[in-house]
Amino acid sequence: MNTYSPLPVSFTHGQAAELFTSDGRSFLDGLSGIAVTNLGHAHPRVTAAITEQTSKLLHCSNLYRIDLQERVGEELTRRAGMERVFFSNSGAEANEAAIKLARLHAHQRGISRPQIIVLEGAFHGRTLAALSATGNSKIQAGFGPLVEGFLRAPRNDLKALHEFAQRHSDIAALMLEPVQGESGIHPLDLDYLSAAAALCKEKGWLLIFDEVQSGNGRTGSYFYYQQTSITPDIVSTAKALGNGVPIGACLARGEAAQTFAPGHHGSTYGGNPLACAAAGAVLESLAAEQLQERAQPLGQLIESSFRQALNHQDAVSQYRRAGLMIGIELKHDCGALVAQALEAGLLINVTAGRTIRLLPPLVMTDDQGRQLGETLASVVDHWLTSEAGIA
Ligand SMILES: Cc1ncc(COP(=O)(O)O)c(C=O)c1O
Known part of the structure; x- marks a missing residue:
């Protein structure tokens, strides 16, 4: 039934914090199927x-x-x-x-x-x-x-x-x-x-x-x-x-x-x-x-990578986090970011209108965590400067 509005991408397989499509594209998983694949794909x-x-x-x-x-x-x-x-x-x-x-x-x-x-x-x-x-x-x-x-x-x-x-x-x-x-x-x-x-x-x-x-x-x-x-x-x-x-x-x-x-x-x-x-x-x-030990440091790394890469913009009203439950509340509704992040190879979510929600898997590496934070910041930066009247 018509209960979802799926994005135009379909994955054939996954490995740890990455998902792949049949045409060879890879995506970094910042959502874990909404907090499901905490151990990553194909554990x-x-x-x-x-x-x-x-x-x-x-x-x-x-x-x-x-x-x-x-x-x-x-x-x-x-x-x-x-x-x-x-x-x-x-x-x-x-x-x-x-x-x-x-x-x-x-x-x-x-x-x-x-x-x-x-x-x-x-x-x-x-x-x-x-x-x-x-x-x-x-x-x-x-x-x-x-x-x-x-x-x-x-x-x-x-x-x-x-x-x-x-x-x-x-x-x-x-x-x-x-x-x-x-x-x-x-x-x-x-x-x-x-x-x-x-x-x-x-x-x-x-x-x-x-x-x-x-x-x-x-x-x-x-x-x-x-x-x-x-x-x-x-x-x-x-x-x-x-x-x-x-x-x-x-x-x-x-x-x-x-x-x-x-x-x-x-x-x-x-x-x-x-x-x-x-x-x-x-x-x-x-x-x-000892995977749960990853939640705090990795969450912190993702948040700080994002903050640093976006510190020239005054776009965020609040950061909220508990381990790898990361909420970045922006000053404006930002649902459009989900599709733009996907174009940039990231799976993210926006909830309650203006909060970017990240729920990455515990197995995400530090390099991938940095990449998630920095790429997301550049997506937000681009969105802010391209969206008429916001930047
Ligand atoms: C806190 C909380 N409770 C309950 C549910 C419902 O779980 P399910 O979709 O498996 O029925 C969710 C799903 O997002 C949730 O986040």
């Missing part, structure tokens, strides 16, 4: 694991034990500091699981119409409950009635959370992305996150972190919250968990981990052997190659 360990798995067993229903799923589940919960995991196929579904879990937890405590506080600028996915939790009226338009049971607060606004606490006795959870991705890479204030976590504890609300985009090594630790003093009750992830093979996960600890019982939730494909072979290889590679 040998992932390729070997899924190749081997395809010749043994692609799928097996969750009606039976799946050893590989159990092993990957144990490793993932250990890395996350969680206790249990439910496997899904996507980020939206991981969030659906988190929302259902929070509602059930509340029902079990006598709250018959539980509400979940969500934030302005949030993006949680396109399925109906995830869309309802999302804080973007543009992508919600036309799909009403939305799912009820969400209260919306501005981001970084602790007072708004306290006001909800005073006015509502039926709050089940606070759900947020610790680094908002789609709205333009906004890491939430650490003071806000700590105070919000303390309020959740005091009120008995579950704290749900959506780390679909920020997870799996992208910001310098397995999950972003591991760089803070906060551990949520529930965390959702997907995207880079399978480096391109669809798999998502909803992890929980404490009471939240004990909430679901057989029959409460399920998925035909969720956590099947093929997906778990990919996720197992991703977890192994991150540990063996």
Whole structure:
């Protein structure tokens, strides 16, 4: 269906941080399929694991034990500091699981119409409950009635959370992305996150972190919250968990981990052997190659290369970054840059109108990082000087 507006290029294969077309052109990948191929394209360990798995067993229903799923589940919960995991196929579904879990937890405590506080600028996915939790009226338009049971607060606004606490006795959870991705890479204030976590504890609300985009090594630790003093009750992830093979996960600890019982939730494909072979290889590679250590220095290198090459222009209103989640907010809407960067051999994204979003793979070399920053700066420079009335 007519749901995308694809750019006029099609790739036949990729290698680490590069993508190639059939006519021999190569492109530097500054986007990783929107934070999916964190280990780069054709990563040998992932390729070997899924190749081997395809010749043994692609799928097996969750009606039976799946050893590989159990092993990957144990490793993932250990890395996350969680206790249990439910496997899904996507980020939206991981969030659906988190929302259902929070509602059930509340029902079990006598709250018959539980509400979940969500934030302005949030993006949680396109399925109906995830869309309802999302804080973007543009992508919600036309799909009403939305799912009820969400209260919306501005981001970084602790007072708004306290006001909800005073006015509502039926709050089940606070759900947020610790680094908002789609709205333009906004890491939430650490003071806000700590105070919000303390309020959740005091009120008995579950704290749900959506780390679909920020997870799996992208910001310098397995999950972003591991760089803070906060551990949520529930965390959702997907995207880079399978480096391109669809798999998502909803992890929980404490009471939240004990909430679901057989029959409460399920998925035909969720956590099947093929997906778990990919996720197992991703977890192994991150540990063996220490790839998440690349996120901070490489992110810094890309940003500083860009800054230096563009320092003669007054075009940027703010740089925001968490590891390899890089947001460069310009003073003007700049959607046109995506096609111009492509012409220059770069894959980038523009989100929220005027924020260039870069999500390069952890395997990008320093030389490629410099090239990404400098080439992007020259694309922006050219755009500024050619766009009538802007420069
Ligand atoms: C933070 C966040 N949550 C949820 C989603 C939805 O994930 P999916 O597209 O796999 O359903 C995304 C996708 O961009 C995301 O960035």
